[in-house]
Amino acid sequence: MGFDMQFGSPFPALKIREREPRNEGRVATKTRILAATEKLFVIHGFDATSLRAITTEAGVNLAAVNYHFGSKEELFALVLTHRLDSLSLERVRLLDALEAKGFDAEYTVEQLIAAMFLPALQLARNPERGGADFLKFLGRAYADPSPFVRELLADRYAAQDTRFVQAFAKALPELAAQDLSMRLHFMLDAISSTLASEDARKLMAALAATSNDSVEEDAAVLAHLGPFLAGSLRAKVNQPSQQRAIRAVLAFV
Amino acid sequence: MGFDMQFGSPFPALKIREREPRNEGRVATKTRILAATEKLFVIHGFDATSLRAITTEAGVNLAAVNYHFGSKEELFALVLTHRLDSLSLERVRLLDALEAKGFDAEYTVEQLIAAMFLPALQLARNPERGGADFLKFLGRAYADPSPFVRELLADRYAAQDTRFVQAFAKALPELAAQDLSMRLHFMLDAISSTLASEDARKLMAALAATSNDSVEEDAAVLAHLGPFLAGSLRAKVNQPSQQRAIRAVLAFV
DNA sequence: GAACGATTCAAACAATTGTTTGATTTTGCA
DNA sequence: TGCAAAATCAAACAATTGTTTGAATCGTTC
Known part of the structure; x- marks a missing residue:
């Protein structure tokens, strides 16, 4: 489940042989492969997930991957875009809505942060679209060192990233x-590697547990994340306190 | 250069055959291998750096790695600890000095941040001990997905990490x-993945260029980094502004 | 039920990996 | 100079990788 047959390839270049699965007794081979791929990708990443591991996990023949998807890269491209496209769409939708309504002048940064992170929290709560492992999946994807994954993400979601950067720039005009750029870099890198780490996700789960309504849970997580991130974005450079602290430490060098 | 023969293995288990290199005409094979390993590790990471790539880069025979170092893992363990041990020592030394002198009550967080990051900036300025590529090396090491690298770092530098966490906890008693824990997680993950990324390091170089004294350069970088990090650590949870921002965005969901 | 395309399967392929072997060369010391 | 240890070398090894092949099987349709 989660995966099903509506896997129309978003890449023109990735057109695969289409066909209705005909056996009813067991889940279609393609679906089983996609599910196994997602599961193993979360654990091991792109490079360290072999086609043999995938086909064994899925209980299908090794050649099935190349037959149904063409190549390992095309298979992973489908898995990645299937999950990340909905995240991206939802993020942009929230940004659109905020811009249409007009930002709350005083809390623009907080609203932008909420627009960035609420969609991921929601998807993590929807079993059909990722479930609890969605955050893990997201962290893996953005932390994966393989050039193939990095280029895929960069190419596909660059436009969305730019829109958020521009919105933040407008909300923080006093910041060079x-x-x-450096701070957003930090922020996004931090989010993704944190999502990929087991204990950090446990922490977020613990924060969420302080409420019992599911919408309230998301709000609780954001109430802890948001000020932290907003505080970092709003900080002023060259504070005298920082200057004095640096001098004190430099004295020991 | 940089590397030389004082490569006494820090691991009892990693004792390697010791011997004075006897050929003078060219740099000793061991040294060439170590230098090539460091160079390729920075570019490709542990998994994607093959022994054949290393020995080709070093201009030595493929078997030389196993002969001189025992295995690929032992080779990389030497390269990693060689660089990171000095960083760790210097960090702890600064922390000791600050604790001995007594922290500046008002600026403890800023001082701790300076103690964490000054050593890396200094090493990056010392050609003998890493040079400009040291930050790249550091980022790679902490972002590397290989279990071997992750366990090595966790085992070897856990004690140092704990000391800093405790110091921060003392400086921020009002923070749960x-x-x-979550914020420090974010902070350290951000630092390491940022160091590994090309454009983020360019940004820091640009910041450093605003001064010409080399000590001043470090201070300039810290003056931009410090407030950003301190701001994130000091932020208070459950700010009304954050709560209102979350409500506004949740309305669109 | 014959025929045909879609699918599955075991097997092999070519390429790459870390490691080992055994012969050969180089080196330092007697 | 002679000799033994150290170092280098080309070659092979065993394991793993993604991919391809060609025959066997399955399902649908005529």
Whole structure:
């Protein structure tokens, strides 16, 4: 479940042989492969997940991957875009809605942060679209070192990233472009590697547990995440306190 | 250069055959291998750096690695600890000095941040001990997905990490342990993945260029990094502004 | 039920990996 | 100079990788 047959390839280049699965007794081979791929990708990443491991996990023949998907890369491209496209769409939708309604002048940064992270929290709560492992999946995807994965993400979601960067720039006009760029870099890298780490996700689960309504849970997580991230984005450079602290430490060098 | 023969293995288990290199005409084979390993590790990471690539880069025979170092893992363990041990020592030394002198009550967080990051900036300025590529090396090491690298770092530098966590906890008594833990997680993950990324390091170089004294350069970088990190650590949870921002965004869901 | 395409399967392929072997060369010391 | 240890070398090894092949099987349709 989760996966099903509506896997129309989003890549023109990735057109695969289409056909209605005809056996009813067991889940279609393609679906089993996709599910196994997602499961093993979360654990091991792209490079370390072999086609033999996938086909064994799925209980299908090794050649089935190349037959149904063409290649390992095409298979993983489908798995990645299937999950991440909905995340991206939802993020942009929230950003659109906020821009249409007009930001709350005082809390623009907090609203942008909420628009960035609420969709992931929601997807993690929807078993059909990722479930609890969705955050793990997301972290893996953005932390994966394989050039193939990195280029796929960069190419496919660059436009969305740009829109958020521009929105943050507008909300923080006093911050130099250099500093904003560095801080957003930090923020996004932190999010993704944190999502990939087991204990950090446990922490977030613990925070969520302070409420019992599911919408309230998301709000609880954001109430802890948001100020932390907003605080970092709003901080002013060259504070005297920082200057003094640096001098004190430099004295020991 | 940089590397030389004082490669006494820090691991009892990793004792390698010791011997004074006897050929003078060219750099000793062991040294060439170590240098090539470091160079390729920075570019490709542990898994994707093959022994054949290393020995080709070093201009030595393929079997030389197993002959001189025993295995690929033992070779990389030497390269990693060689660089990271000095960083760790210097960090702890600064922390000791600060604790001995007594922290500046008002700026403890800033001082701790400086103690964490100054050593890396210094090493990056010392050609003998890493040079400009040291930050790249550091980022790679902490972002590397290989279980071998992750366990090596966790086992070897856990004690140092704990000391810093405790110092931060003391400096931020009003912050719940959960939140502090999450924020430090974010902070360290952000630092390492940022160091590994090309454009983020360019940004830091640009910041450093605003001064010409080399000590001043480090201070300049810290003046931009510090407030950003301190701001994130000091932020208070459950701010009304954050709560309102979350409500506004949740309305669109 | 014959025929045909879609699917599955075991097997092999070519390429790459870390490691080992055994002969050969180089080196330092007697 | 002679000799033994150390170092280098080409070659092979065993294991793993993604991919391809060609025959066997399955399902549908005529």
